Amino acid sequence: NGKRTAEEQALAREFGWSTKKDSRHEHEDAVDIWVLDENGKVTFEPKEYKEVAAAMEQAATELEVPVDWGGSWKSPDIPHFELSK
Secondary structure (H helix, E strand, O other), rough: OOOHHHHHHHHHOOOOOOOOOOOOOHHHOOEOOOEEEOOEEEOHHHHHHHHHHHHHHHHHHHHOOOOEEEHHHOOOOOOOOOOOO
16 A cells, blocks of 8 residues: 555655655555665665566556556656556
C-alpha cells in the first residue's frame, strides 16, 4: 500500500523526500519502491531502478494499467511510480 496520511506526507516533506503538500500517495495513486542492496540497505543505483521500472512497465502493459515512473521526469524521483492521469 502506497498510501500516506497527511501527517506522513508532512514528514516526507520535512525529510526532503517530497516537496508537495498534497501528494498522489495520499490518494493511493502512487507508491515508492526502494531497492535494497545485498546488505539490506536502500540503494540509489540507477541500473537497479531501471530494472524495476522495466518490470513495472511490463506488468502495467500486460494489465492495461497506465503507470508513470518518476525516474523519467525532468526532476527524477527514481523510487516513485504512479497511475497515469
